[in-house]
Amino acid sequence: ADTTGGVRLPAAYCGILGFRPSYGTIANIGVLPVSPSLDTIGMHLIFVKFSPELLNIKRTFRVHTSFFARDQNVMHRVGHILLKLPYSDKRQPRHVIIADDCFELLKIPKTRVTQVVIKSTEKLFGRQLLNHMNLGDYLAAKVSSLKLLNDGSKNTVHKEKSLASLGNAMQLLHRHEFKHIHGEWIQTARPPRSFVANEMNSLLEPSTPYIEHCQSARNQMRLALNALLKLYELCCTMHMQDDGLLVIPTVPVSPPKHGAKEILAEGYQICALSLLAIASMSGCCQVTVPIGFHDKFPVSVSFIARHGGDRFLLDALQTMYASLQEQVDIVMRSNLSSSAISQEESAEIAKEKGNIAYKDKQWQKAISFYSEAIKLSGKNPTYYSNRAAAYLETGSYLQAEADCTTAISLDKKTVKAYLRRGTARELLGYYKEAMEDFKYALVLEPTNRTASVALNRLQKLFQ
Incomplete structure (x- = not known):
């Protein structure tokens, strides 16, 4: 009843x-x-x-x-x-x-x-x-x-x-x-x-x-x-x-x-x-x-x-x-959909905070913000590439290489990811692999001076 x-x-x-x-x-x-x-x-x-x-x-x-x-x-x-x-x-x-x-x-x-x-x-x-x-x-x-x-x-x-x-x-x-x-x-x-x-x-x-x-x-x-x-x-x-x-x-x-x-x-x-x-x-x-x-x-x-x-x-x-x-x-x-949009917006905010920290040379703080952005939206290659740049500044070359590899897997035309991975590999002593990254960066962007200078420097090592 x-x-x-x-x-x-x-x-x-x-x-x-x-x-x-x-x-x-x-x-x-x-x-x-x-x-x-x-x-x-x-x-x-x-x-x-x-x-x-x-x-x-x-x-x-x-x-x-x-x-x-x-x-x-x-x-x-x-x-x-x-x-x-x-x-x-x-x-x-x-x-x-x-x-x-x-x-x-x-x-x-x-x-x-x-x-x-x-x-x-x-x-x-x-x-x-x-x-x-x-x-x-x-x-x-x-x-x-x-x-x-x-x-x-x-x-x-x-x-x-x-x-x-x-x-x-x-x-x-x-x-x-x-x-x-x-x-x-x-x-x-x-x-x-x-x-x-x-x-x-x-x-x-x-x-x-x-x-x-x-x-x-x-x-x-x-x-x-x-x-x-x-x-x-x-x-x-x-x-x-x-x-x-x-x-x-x-x-x-x-x-x-x-x-x-x-x-x-x-x-x-x-x-x-x-x-x-x-x-x-x-x-x-x-x-x-x-x-x-x-x-x-x-x-x-x-x-x-x-x-x-x-x-x-x-x-x-x-x-x-x-x-x-x-x-x-x-x-x-x-x-x-609204939830997804909200997470993407939050990820962008975290990325911008990371960029500000990076410019202020607060490397660990930048890494933290980029990590937050990745947690909110893990399919954006820029977040991995930016964190790799901060890792390079702290001497964490293996982490930088791994982040760049992830960014490239998400977008094979990410020039900065090839440049940063090439830099990490060069500092790790992986010279041939580094040369391949810089060469591919030049294929994507033939006038890129950073890639050209790095490739010339590495080629002299093998002359």
């Missing part, structure tokens, strides 16, 4: 699709409640392809409607069966709203996620559909009860606190309803200390007025988000269109390690609950979509549609999924 993220969190952390349907879409008769005003009965479903057996799924899993899937086509088909959705023509989104302040909660670069959605939306529907907003500002204006949950005062709630207040309200409602339903049994049965006991003892029971403020915030949230995601369309008559998609991150951070202390950290809890509360408190449907990896961990984004807009959301996912994955590949390639 997904009460406060039971489907969305695992889906995001595992890099699979997860769907939380609209609150109350399926009756919860016969199901053990956790928090009745938030519970959305769920099922974990991972199929790789559709089969006729799915037609019997209503009989096998009568009340399970939130589920995981690896294939968006499976998600679409099974969702329609489980939710008993009537047939209707697909409708495209008419506005896609990116909640910028929600993406500020991410611990990874937010553009890594938003650009995938933006580019996909522009390609499929056009740029005019995209809208940006601060959801916290909107909720502060529309959900007045959040003011009463902000430190218990009636002062205007700050936009940065409205999402946190919403998450806090969801958590308090969850615990209050859980304790109200199961508290007597827990006190009587006294189960071993566990998550259940922790839920009972984690916080003191809030006052009745405070719980009423939480309930009021939940009701106002449902009205506010549904209003945001609907659009009045004037045709012959005025009617509602469930045409809006709200885009938020599913989770703020990468999957934490098992038993990690960060899960219990206040900052983590606030960010995670702020994002999860948007659909839980509004009762809207939400789909979690994997969009690649960051630092080897799955990354996801979530789309939210109005309460009752489950068909629209599943259809939108089917329309957008392939384009989203295409944009993921483009962003990943772009990131790799």
Whole structure:
């Protein structure tokens, strides 16, 4: 089930699709409640392809409607069966709203996620559909009860606190309803200390007025988000269109390690609950979509549609999924390219520092900078040739010869590398090899005086 993220969190952390349907879409008769005003009965479903057996799924899993899937086509088909959705023509989104302040909660670069959605939306529907907003500002204006949950005062709630207040309200409602339903049994049965006991003892029971403020915030949230995601369309008559998609991150951070202390950290809890509360408190449907990896961990984004807009959301996912994955590949390639460009720029900076040190006759410092440039970009022959020049000044002739050989292997027309290797070989006593280097330098650059003088000097040794 997904009460406060039971489907969305695992889906995001595992890099699979997860769907939380609209609150109350399926009756919860016969199901053990956790928090009745938030519970959305769920099922974990991972199929790789559709089969006729799915037609019997209503009989096998009568009340399970939130589920995981690896294939968006499976998600679409099974969702329609489980939710008993009537047939209707697909409708495209008419506005896609990116909640910028929600993406500020991410611990990874937010553009890594938003650009995938933006580019996909522009390609499929056009740029005019995209809208940006601060959801916290909107909720502060529309959900007045959040003011009463902000430190218990009636002062205007700050936009940065409205999402946190919403998450806090969801958590308090969850615990209050859980304790109200199961508290007597827990006190009587006294189960071993566990998550259940922790839920009972984690916080003191809030006052009745405070719980009423939480309930009021939940009701106002449902009205506010549904209003945001609907659009009045004037045709012959005025009617509602469930045409809006709200885009938020599913989770703020990468999957934490098992038993990690960060899960219990206040900052983590606030960010995670702020994002999860948007659909839980509004009762809207939400789909979690994997969009690649960051630092080897799955990354996801979530789309939210109005309460009752489950068909629209599943259809939108089917329309957008392939384009989203295409944009993921483009962003990943772009990131790799940007990283390569950045390394090349850093290597050039290191080389220039080496050149300055060389001119100042700080040979070891120059060698250090050239070595840094090589480490950043090891395919540039100039870096090896320049380091060879610095090695020559320190009397490290073998190192100079080796660097010049590497430079020549990368670019056989590097005249300076032949000159410096010839010099190193001459100083090492390898006169014939040195003569060959100077001769080849003259082939590449016939007027090179340094090569001509060195070759004449060596030829006299053999006369």
